[in-house]
Amino acid sequence: MTATATPAAGEGNVVTPAAATRPVSVARGYRFEVVKLVSQWRIRLLVLACWIVPGLFVAAVSRQSTLPSDTLFGRWMHATGWAGPLVVLGFSGSWALPLLTSVVAGDVFAAEDRLGTWRHLLVAVRSPRRIFAAKALASLTVILLLVVGLAASGIVGGLLSVGDHALVGLDGHLLAPSDAAGDVLLAWTAALAPTLALAAIGLLGSVSLGRSPMGLLLPALVALAMQLAQMLPLPVALRMALPGYAFISWNGLFTDPGQLRPLLIGVAVSLVWAVVATALAYLLFVRRDFTNAQHDSTARRAVTTGLIPLAVLVAATFAIVAAATPSMGSGITKPKLQRSVATAFAHLYRMQTRQLNRPAVTEAQLRVSAACTKGDDDSATQGAGNDWRCVVTWHLPGVEAAGTAIYQLDVTSDGRYVADGDGPKEVNGYFLVRTPQGDAPNPLWQFDGNVELLSTSQKG
Amino acid sequence: MDTLAVRARGISKCFGDVVALDGVDLDVPQGQIHGLVGPNGAGKTTLLGLLLGLAVADTGTLDILGTPLGRAPAAPDGVAGFVDGPGLYPSLTARQNLAALAALRGSDARTAGIDDVLAQVGLTDVADDRARGFSLGMRQRLGLAAALLTRPRLLVLDEPSNGLDPAGKRHVHRVLDRLAAEGTAVVLSSHRMDDVEALCSEVTILATGRVVFSGPLTKLAAENRELEYRVLTSDPAAAREVAAGADGVALVESAARSRHGADAFVVRALVPAMDDLVAALVRAGIAVRELAPVVSPLEAAFLALTEQQEAGR
Incomplete structure (x- = not known):
């Protein structure tokens, strides 16, 4: 037997009234x-x-x-x-x-x-x-x-x-x-x-x-x-x-x-x-x-x-x-890094000044600059690495000579870096300073920074 | 005059190169429990899936509760059931499973009749137990309760008796009989022929995606087909001699004898020949204590029809 035994439509059966198809909301x-x-x-x-x-x-x-x-x-x-x-x-x-x-x-x-x-x-x-x-x-x-x-x-x-x-x-x-x-x-x-x-x-x-x-x-x-x-x-x-x-x-x-x-x-x-x-x-x-x-x-x-x-x-x-954007390189260049380190140093120097109860100075008075090199190759001017070395220079009001401090930098590919003070220790060595929240390490000893991989923008 | 809950004409469904359904026709009136049987891979689950709106047929027309199904898979309101086992969330209790389902359908869990359906399937005592610990039979009954919650007009069940103990089976049969009496059409698949015979008034046998029989069970039993019968009498040796001499009756001598007991014997015959054999035994003064088919007429028909179909491929 290969055929159905049910009556065909219209042979006695009628179709029930239609039901709606209503999906759940x-x-x-x-x-x-x-x-x-x-x-x-x-x-x-x-x-x-x-x-x-x-x-x-x-x-x-x-x-x-x-x-x-x-x-x-x-x-x-x-x-x-x-x-x-x-x-x-x-x-x-x-x-x-x-x-x-x-x-x-x-x-x-x-x-x-x-x-x-x-x-x-x-x-x-x-x-x-x-x-x-x-x-x-x-x-x-x-x-x-x-x-x-x-x-x-x-x-x-x-x-x-x-x-x-x-x-x-x-x-x-x-x-x-x-x-x-x-x-x-x-x-x-x-x-x-x-x-x-x-x-x-x-x-x-x-x-x-x-x-x-x-x-x-x-x-x-x-x-x-x-x-x-x-x-x-x-x-x-x-x-x-x-x-x-x-x-x-x-x-x-x-x-x-x-x-x-x-x-x-x-x-x-x-x-x-x-x-x-x-x-x-x-x-x-x-x-x-x-x-x-x-x-x-x-x-x-x-x-x-x-x-x-x-x-x-x-x-x-x-x-x-x-x-x-002109962004086919690593985005980490010597000028950007120098600018970033100098800016961070200036801000943190003022913080250190306050914490050590020294006379206040402004960033404009400090005129901080940084000169960075990568490894032993003076011609290397870009890229991540832990072989960046920066010499920071600043000025104090009424002082003829410029101060200098050295930092070793570990720069990662995403533009972040850690600057590690390498002397003089009176400036960026490890010592404790007094803060309202208790004793804390010298803020110039080690600090985090960030290089913008694209060109500089303004904060909105 | 019956009203049709399911009307399928020329339904075909393929999965890649595999033909799951091939020109299937099916009519299920409201108030009928319709059995769907067939060997593994015959297309039963695919057909049930189409009835539930889980997929659409490649060709053919399918009307469910009077609604022609479109090209998007979705069943109309009033259809409930499950294929490949009920879908339950093990991290929820039985009651929470039903309450979540009731909320999904827009019913208030307090008035959705959850306690009532739990009682109908005999799960009141475990209503607040997580479904994770439920046995297969309990899961089957909870799946049925979930289907009942929607007050279905067409209930589609795939192997509803799987894993049920006798008490659970009684609960399920009682519920299905009541639903059918109230006018709900039930389409169920099963490998348990005793279940199908106990529940269904009509049956469709599928083999390799085609309908090889569809109609009332009585029609199937009346088919001109030899069956094996187990006969238990007051004098087995004399009865065996009578049977050996009867026209149209063949003694089955095999391992069946040890399986059916030393006092019983098995014969193969058509129904008229069996009638004659019983009369001959009585005339010979041999009491017939027991006479029953070794396999049910449905099972015998199922095996004969599906083997025939397989052989014809």
């Missing part, structure tokens, strides 16, 4: 997804950790005699509560945020594959598009909750343990507490952009790689690759074409004038990545066949629809940034 789907996410112990623990651990860390480290001076702003944790949240931000950009986005966005679709609940969800919601929107919004909500927790906890921990004091910027100038507060909040806000880009990459990995662990780890791996890339001597344009650059370029908020152009480019690139990766994830998701149980990890489609467009995006962004 995105708002209801969003609530459903948030409930599922928050019901997971690991998400609850992450939320708890993000809202508590940074504060405890900042409070504990601020009370230690030894500070994490190898971390940006770490050496100022005794001086002000605003340094702590910036130390947390530096760590978060490198490690915490990529891992958090992996756990949340990288798993939000894959979890349904793992639990075998896709069909259940499709039957209940009746719209893959709305499922995607609800999941993306729910994961974004949780990620925002985690980021806000990291920032708030670090700020509260710093302010409670050290207090609301002025912050020393990356060029040595003092930011009043209110300015420091604004810039700290701006820096955390700027870090949201690359976090969104990583979250979108997480969604893409979660959709395209299904229950494969690679899907979960994709944001963390991408972030790690970007960190490694930032350590390499890449052209500035390529550096800025990577979505994680805004995790570094917030540093520019803490100079005067602010280095805003790299920050804005970094934020814009991150947002473009977030939009493109989300759109690719959406396209992959709505084309998925949910009756085919083997569909959860179509590697070929993931490559063609996911990775190739992102590679094209890197190339396009690189080309646009390269065309818009």
Whole structure:
């Protein structure tokens, strides 16, 4: 028997009155997804950790005699509560945020594959598009909750343990507490952009790689690759074409004038990545066949629809940034470095003068200049390295002779440097000075600085 | 006059080179429990997926509850069920799973009848336990409860009896019978022929994506097909002699004898020949204590039809 035995239409059966197809609204789907996410112990623990651990860390480290001076702003944790949240931000950009986005966005679709609940969800919601929107919004909500927790906890921990004091910027100038507060909040806000880009990459990995662990780890791996890339001597344009650059370029908020152009480019690139990766994830998701149980990890489609467009995006962004700015070199040049060191020295010299109760001087009176060389090669005038040596010269009112001090510089490819005083020890050696917050190392002994990789801009 | 909950005509669905469904017709009236049986890979889950709106057919037309399905995968209101097992979230309790689903459909968890559906499937005692610790049978029953919560007019279930203990099976059968009596159409797939026979009034047999039979179970049983019967009598030796001499009856001498006990024997015959055999045994003064098909008529038909289809490929 190969034919059906049922009567054909019109042979006695009538069709029931039509039922409408009404998908569940995105708002209801969003609530459903948030409930599922928050019901997971690991998400609850992450939320708890993000809202508590940074504060405890900042409070504990601020009370230690030894500070994490190898971390940006770490050496100022005794001086002000605003340094702590910036130390947390530096760590978060490198490690915490990529891992958090992996756990949340990288798993939000894959979890349904793992639990075998896709069909259940499709039957209940009746719209893959709305499922995607609800999941993306729910994961974004949780990620925002985690980021806000990291920032708030670090700020509260710093302010409670050290207090609301002025912050020393990356060029040595003092930011009043209110300015420091604004810039700290701006820096955390700027870090949201690359976090969104990583979250979108997480969604893409979660959709395209299904229950494969690679899907979960994709944001963390991408972030790690970007960190490694930032350590390499890449052209500035390529550096800025990577979505994680805004995790570094917030540093520019803490100079005067602010280095805003790299920050804005970094934020814009991150947002473009977030939009493109989300759109690719959406396209992959709505084309998925949910009756085919083997569909959860179509590697070929993931490559063609996911990775190739992102590679094209890197190339396009690189080309646009390269065309818009003269930025094919390392961005670290001798004149920029000399200017940066001289500015920072002048600001910090005035701070030292105050701390030692000497007569006040102005930057204009000091007329600081710096002469830098790289290694033994006098002709080397650019590039990162720990072989930069700068001789700083300044003048004091009523003193004929100019003062000089030597610094050894370790300049990294992203433009940051650490200047280490190399004498004379009365000027930039290690000794303690009295500050309102207690004894602190001589501010001219070691300091952090930043070279703007693009040409100088004005703080808005 | 029946109203149709499902009306499928010429449904085909391919996955790459694999033809999952090939010109399938299916009619399921409201109030009917319709069984879908077939060997692994026959296309049952694909067909159930189409009914649930998880995918669209490549060709053919499919009307669900009077609504022709379009090119976008989505089932109309009133359709519920599951394929490949129920979808549950292990970090939520049974009650929370249902409450989240009720909220998703816009119902208030307090008035959605969660306690009622939990009671119907016999899960009241574990309502506040996390689904993570549930057995397969409990998960099946919770999946059914989730489907009931939407007050379906078409219920689609894939292997609903998997993992159920006898008490659980009784709960499920009772619920499905009640739903059908209230006018809900139920389409279920199962490898358990006893379940299909106990529940379904009509059955569709699929093999390699094609319908090889569709109709009432009574029609299937009446098909002109030899079955094996186990016969237990008061005098096995004499009965065996009578059977050996009966027209149209073949004694099955095999390992079956040890499996069915020394006093029983197995014969293969058509229904009329079996009627004659029983009459002959009674005439010979041999009491017939037990007479039952070794495999059910449905299972026998299933095996015969699907083997025939496989052989014809």
